[in-house]
Amino acid sequence: MKSNSLKNHVDRLSAGYLIIGKWHKHRYTIVRKLGSGATGTVYLAEDGLSQLVAIKVALDNMAITSEVNVLKHLSKVEGKILGPELIDVDDLVTSDGNIPFYVMEYLKGTSIIDYVNGKGAEWLGLFAVQLLGDLENLHREGWVFGDLKPDNLLIVGSPKRIRWIDVGGTTLLGRSIKEFTEFFDRGYWNLGSRKAEPSYDLFAVAMIMINCEYPERFEKRAGNLEDLFQKKIMESQRLQPFCSILMKAIRGNYTRAGEMKSELIQLLGDSPKGKKKSSVVKQTNKSRKVKKRSQKKPSFLIEFFLILSLLILCYILYLFGQMM
Numbered sequence: 258m259k260s261n262s263l264k265n266h267v268d269r270l271s272a273g274y275l276i277i278g279k280w281h282k283h284r285y286t287i288v289r290k291l292g293s294g295a296t297g298t299v300y301l302a303e304d305g306l307s308q309l310v311a312i313k314v315a316l317d318n319m320a321i322t323s324e325v326n327v328l329k330h331l332s333k334v335e336g337k338i339l340g341p342e343l344i345d346v347d348d349l350v351t352s353d354g355n356i357p358f359y360v361m362e363y364l365k366g367t368s369i370i371d372y373v374n375g376k377g378a379e380w381l382g383l384f385a386v387q388l389l390g391d392l393e394n395l396h397r398e399g400w401v402f403g404d405l406k407p408d409n410l411l412i413v414g415s416p417k418r419i420r421w422i423d424v425g426g427t428t429l430l431g432r433s434i435k436e437f438t439e440f441f442d443r444g445y446w447n448l449g450s451r452k453a454e455p456s457y458d459l460f461a462v463a464m465i466m467i468n469c470e471y472p473e474r475f476e477k478r479a480g481n482l483e484d485l486f487q488k489k490i491m492e493s494q495r496l497q498p499f500c501s502i503l504m505k506a507i508r509g510n511y512t513r514a515g516e517m518k519s520e521l522i523q524l525l526g527d528s529p530k531g532k533k534k535s536s537v538v539k540q541t542n543k544s545r546k547v548k549k550r551s552q553k554k555p556s557f558l559i560e561f562f563l564i565l566s567l568l569i570l571c572y573i574l575y576l577f578g579q580m581m
């Protein structure tokens with residue numbers, strides 16, 4: 258009975274509800290629910306300075322402690338922002354008992370699938386490079402992200418940057434993956450084990466790129482699954498340029514995120530100081546030009562698109578510069 262009403266507290270904190278932490282006495286006013294997951298519920302709230310924060314409330318003390326430990330660990334990685342910043346950890350006192358919660362940076366952003374929708378292959382490549390850079394740092398710290406999927410990623414800020422949320426699946430290297438989602442899990446596709454190693458996350462990166470092109474996802478079926486992926490990749494104009502890299506990640510041929518990242522950067526043709534025009538960009542431009550020629554559009558439109566492509570290319574170069 259008591260645990261039912263505690264559960265109601267966790268799930269149903271309404272707008273305006275004031276949380277005063279038992280230990281630190283910080284005050285947070287609930288704005289709205291952001292969503293619920295396997296371990297708890299996340300709320301958007303305002304802190305005492307009217308700054309927006311995200312608060313995760315959960316009945317499972319162990320789950321909260323484990324996520325807090327991961328966030329604390331990630332915040333110690335010097336010069337790198339991995340995961341949302343941890344702001345506070347406390348208990349919410351109710352008449353039915355205490356409920357643990359933690360407060361983190363609120364990441365306001367767009368889902369990667371929505372963000373890249375209708376954009377060129379270079380955007381997909383750029384976010385994959387950013388994500389691989391973060392994974393490289395995470396793996397170096399001895400962790401594997403585990404439950405890597407678009408729901409746990411957001412595109413935030415300006416310049417645009419991929420950020421991850423929900424570190425609940427983060428697992429120590431060598432252990433068994435704690436949490437996974439079938440489509441992004443190589444074990445589900447019989448293409449590897451659920452041992453926490455970098456190649457587990459790299460498989461998921463490839464699947465995230467594929468998911469951006471196939472938002473409805475697709476089912477496992479009898480037969481050679483590598484052939485299924487190859488076919489799906491080759492049927493998509495946006496994924497085609499990445500085919501050999503994606504297949505290497507799917508087959509588990511990369512042992513480090515850095516290897517996959519360098520090959521992507523090379524493919525995009527733009528090393529940090531690179532001047533060469535990206536083959537992906539070239540390919541995108543070429544197909545745009547062919548289309549335009551065949552449609553015999555007025556020349557000012559062609560100029561407009563060329564200038565636009567050039568601006569996008571410069572922006573991407575700038576973003577690479579920011580990452581280094």
Ligand SMILES: Nc1ncnc2c1ncn2[C@@H]1O[C@H](COP(=O)(O)OP(=O)(O)OP(=O)(O)O)[C@@H](O)[C@H]1O
Nearest residue numbers: 291292293294295296299311341362363364422423
């Ligand atoms: N720091 C944050 N900033 C903004 N939104 C967040 C933040 N953390 C979580 N969210 C959002 O809150 C919702 C719930 O997140 P949570 O991590 O609890 O569960 P989940 O990812 O849906 O599920 P599961 O934990 O089962 O994978 C998600 O929609 C997520 O996008």
